Amino acid sequence: MSLRVRYTRGFLLDLKRRLFFVRDAHELLEMKRDQLIREIRGAITRLKEIRGEVEMEVEELYGELALTHAVYGSQELVSASWIPGERMEVEILPRSVMGVEVPKVKILKAPSIEKGYPPHVAGLARKASNLIVKLLEIAEIEALIERVAEDLRLTNVRVNALEKVVIPAYEELIKRIGETIEQSQLEEFMRVKLVKKALARRRGAV
Amino acid sequence: MSLTYLICRTHGYASRLLGRDLIRRLAASRSLRQLAEELSETDYGPSLKTAQTISDFEEALAEVFVSRSSALLGLAPGGIGDFIKSYLRRYEVQNLVWIARMKLGGASEGEIARMLMPVKGMGVLDLEDLVKAGSLDELIKAVRSSGAYRLPEEVESVAELEAELWKSYYAQIFKKLSLIPLSDRGDVKRLLGLELDLINLKTCMLSAAGKLDREIAEKLLIDNPAGVPRRKLVRLLSKGDERMFLEHFPGYRDFLMSAISGGDWLLEVERFRIVRRFAESLRIPKFVNFFYVMKYLVDLEAEYRDLRTIAIAIHHGVPPESRLRLLVSV
Numbered sequence: 105m106s107l108r109v110r111y112t113r114g115f116l117l118d119l120k121r122r123l124f125f126v127r128d129a130h131e132l133l134e135m136k137r138d139q140l141i142r143e144i145r146g147a148i149t150r151l152k153e154i155r156g157e158v159e160m161e162v163e164e165l166y167g168e169l170a171l172t173h174a175v176y177g178s179q180e181l182v183s184a185s186w187i188p189g190e191r192m193e194v195e196i197l198p199r200s201v202m203g204v205e206v207p208k209v210k211i212l213k214a215p216s217i218e219k220g221y222p223p224h225v226a227g228l229a230r231k232a233s234n235l236i237v238k239l240l241e242i243a244e245i246e247a248l249i250e251r252v253a254e255d256l257r258l259t260n261v262r263v264n265a266l267e268k269v270v271i272p273a274y275e276e277l278i279k280r281i282g283e284t285i286e287q288s289q290l291e292e293f294m295r296v297k298l299v300k301k302a303l304a305r306r307r308g309a310v
Numbered sequence: 311m312s313l314t315y316l317i318c319r320t321h322g323y324a325s326r327l328l329g330r331d332l333i334r335r336l337a338a339s340r341s342l343r344q345l346a347e348e349l350s351e352t353d354y355g356p357s358l359k360t361a362q363t364i365s366d367f368e369e370a371l372a373e374v375f376v377s378r379s380s381a382l383l384g385l386a387p388g389g390i391g392d393f394i395k396s397y398l399r400r401y402e403v404q405n406l407v408w409i410a411r412m413k414l415g416g417a418s419e420g421e422i423a424r425m426l427m428p429v430k431g432m433g434v435l436d437l438e439d440l441v442k443a444g445s446l447d448e449l450i451k452a453v454r455s456s457g458a459y460r461l462p463e464e465v466e467s468v469a470e471l472e473a474e475l476w477k478s479y480y481a482q483i484f485k486k487l488s489l490i491p492l493s494d495r496g497d498v499k500r501l502l503g504l505e506l507d508l509i510n511l512k513t514c515m516l517s518a519a520g521k522l523d524r525e526i527a528e529k530l531l532i533d534n535p536a537g538v539p540r541r542k543l544v545r546l547l548s549k550g551d552e553r554m555f556l557e558h559f560p561g562y563r564d565f566l567m568s569a570i571s572g573g574d575w576l577l578e579v580e581r582f583r584i585v586r587r588f589a590e591s592l593r594i595p596k597f598v599n600f601f602y603v604m605k606y607l608v609d610l611e612a613e614y615r616d617l618r619t620i621a622i623a624i625h626h627g628v629p630p631e632s633r634l635r636l637l638v639s640v
Contacts, residue, residue, distance in 0.1 A: 168573075170626035174619045174636050175575040178368055179425050183408035186415030187468060220414075220467045223516045224574040 109277065111284045119281065123274040130266040133259055139202050140256040144249055151245045158238050165231050172224060184225040190216040192236065204255040206248040209240045313491065316385045317598055320606045323378065326353055327609055328617075333640055337620050337633040342367060345621060353378070354617070364625040368618055372427050375614035376401070379607065380431050389489035390600065395432065396486045397607065402433030403479050406453065407472045409437070413446045414468055434458045446471075473530040480506060484535050494600040497592055501604060503536025504588055508581040510534060511555065511562060514543055515569035515577070518552040575636070582638040586612050612638040 109115070173181050193213040198205050214237070217229040328336075332348075339345040345367075346358040357370035379398055386394050405426045412422045422441045429437070435458050443449040450471065454461045459478040465471045483502060487495050510531050517527035527547060533540050538559070546554050556566050565584060568576045589605040596602050616637045623633045634640050 168575075170623070170628055171573070171575045171636065173626065174622040174628065174633075175578050175615075177615075177618050177622070178365065179404075179408050179427065182425060183411040186412040186417050188415050220469055222469065222472070223513070223522045224578070227521055227574060 107277070109281070111281050111288075113285060116278060116281045116285060119274060119278050123271065123278060126266060126270055126274060130263060130271065133263045133266065136202055137256060137259045137263055140204075140252055140259060143201055143252050144256065147245050147249050147252070151242065151249065154238060154242055154245070158235065158242065161231070161235055161238070165228065165235065168231070169228055172228060176224065180222075181225065184222055187220045189221070189229070192233075194240065201248065201252055202255070204252050206251050207244060209244045211237065211240070312387055313390055313600060314598075316382065316387065316390065317600065317602055319385050320382065320603045323381070324602075324606050324609065327606075328352060328613055330640060333613075333616055333620075333637065334634070336617070337623075337637060337640070338630045339620065339624055342621060342624055345624060349617075364621060367621040371614055371617050371621070375610065376428050376430065376432065378610055382603065382607070383431060386603075390603075393483075393486045393489040394603070394607075395434075396483050397604075398429075398432040399434065399479060399482075401427050401429045402435060402437070403459075403475045405429060405433070405437055406435070406440070406459075406475055407468075409440055409443075410446055410449060410468050410471050413443060413449050467526075469526060470529055473532070476509075477532050480532055480534075490600050494596070494604075497596065497599075497601045498604055499536040501585065501588060501601075501608075503534055505581075505585050506532055506534040507537035507562070508565060508584060510538065510540070510543055511559065511565065512569065512577050512581060514547050514555060515552060515566060516574065517547055518550055518555065519569065521574070524548070524550065579636055579638060582612055582615065586638055609639070616640070 169181075190213070192211070192215045195210045195212055197208045197210055199208040200206075215233050217226055217233060221229055336345060336348050339348060342361070342364065346361055349355055349358055354371065354374050357374050358367065361367045361370050379401075382394055383391055383398070408425055409422055412425065419441050423438070426437060426441075435453070435456055440449055440452055443452055446468070450461060450465055453459055453475075459475055460481070461471070461474050461478065465474060480502070484499070487499055487502075490498060513522065513527050513530045516522040517524050522530075524547060528544055531540050531543055531547075542558075546558060552566070552570055556563060556570075559566065562584075565577070565580050568580045586608055589601075589608045592601055593605060596605070616639050619636045620633060623636060628636075
């Protein structure tokens with residue numbers, strides 16, 4: 105904090121105004137920090153939920169794939185995997201969470217697997233396609249957590265800086281200036297008193 | 311060569327098929343190496359000696375299966391040989407389907423060639439030439455111009471092409487029935503009819519369960535001169551209710567129930583089991599008939615499929631107790 109300190113009443117009032125503003129900012133940043141923590145907590149809970157679902161679905165899909173592979177053989181599955189399906193189209197849009205820009209995945213077109221695939225493979229392909237949608241959601245939540253966490257770190261640094269450095273420094277300065285002004289007022293008072301005494305003494309002598 | 315000679319040799323070959331107990335033991339194998347060791351004393355031994363990966367296993371098993379199946383071709387007299395060759399063309403159809411799918415996806419010639427079953431003399435088309443086709447359309451043109459399969463002018467998807475190839479295959483095989491002895495004709499026809507019924511019912515059940523578009527399912531249904539007429543299936547299909555099939559085909563109840571209980575793979579296994587059971591049921595009365603050769607071919611395919619299933623199940627770490635459900639001959 106680089107300030108040209110002036111030990112005046114005007115400067116003291118200005119400093120007090122500034123401290124009031126900094127305290128407000130600190131309070132707001134604390135509120136932002138709490139909100140970001142809530143956002144992260146919510147995202148982590150959702151991530152845990154969806155990860156659990158995906159893990160279960162992957163396990164189920166892999167089990168079914170293994171059985172289908174075993175019964176139909178590699179040629180059937182590998183050749184079916186060459187059948188071109190319609191591509192998935194997605195758009196990444198920006199979204200703001202407490203001023204933090206996070207990506208939002210919008211699925212424009214889900215892959216179509218209705219035609220061309222042999223029925224025993226179509227079922228698996230459909231499940232895998234649904235899984236991709238969930239994996240995209242996971243990626244979206246992970247990106248949100250990562251970016252919000254980074255912002256939370258910065259907010260925390262700011263809150264701590266205000267709380268531990270800026271506000272105490274202002275308070276200290278205000279206290280010092282206040283004391284100095286008080287001291288000079290006292291000196292002034294004493295000086296006036298002495299002058300008054302000296303003048304009274306001089307009048308008495310006359 | 312006479313028919314009797316063919317049947318006698320088939321009995322000889324049949325004695326080399328793997329027994330149920332051995333298949334069960336194989337299904338309990340812990341690794342592919344152990345599986346290869348267990349099979350070392352059988353016909354598969356030499357081919358599996360150097361097999362390391364699952365692809366090597368599949369290749370080796372297919373090789374033995376093809377060589378055992380095609381061995382019959384050299385022994386069969388004229389018309390019978392012609393019929394057996396027509397029957398074995400199912401593997402050529404399978405290869406054609408795989409080529410078509412991979413062509414559509416833009417796979418290279420090498421990738422396609424590696425994938426194919428080495429059918430050699432079991433088909434009529436030169437698959438090496440077809441693999442070189444520049445596109446799916448070129449492939450369809452080449453197949454159509456060969457005259458080996460009747461394909462319509464317009465083929466919309468690979469699934470439709472697949473259905474058309476199978477329709478053409480079954481039309482031909484039913485025509486060729488006249489080449490086999492009269493005493494066996496009815497039973498072989500019933501066997502083929504049963505096989506087709508199960509294929510068609512599988513398509514219907516998948517459609518009724520909402521796993522296959524009804525329009526596509528209708529196109530996939532194959533005419534069956536020895537079983538349930540196609541139009542009856544189309545009529546039931548339009549009702550879109552799985553239970554209707556249960557009511558109309560009580561003989562296939564178990565098969566249909568596996569369709570309802572889910573797991574498309576289970577339907578495939580069940581289909582082979584039913585066909586095999588039918589062939590097995592005629593084993594004694596047809597001991598010295600041509601039908602015995604057909605039964606051997608069915609058993610041979612079941613054995614090939616079972617060994618392939620066991621190898622892939624081991625590769626995926628499917629528990630031994632679950633592997634038995636996937637096997638046809640156990």
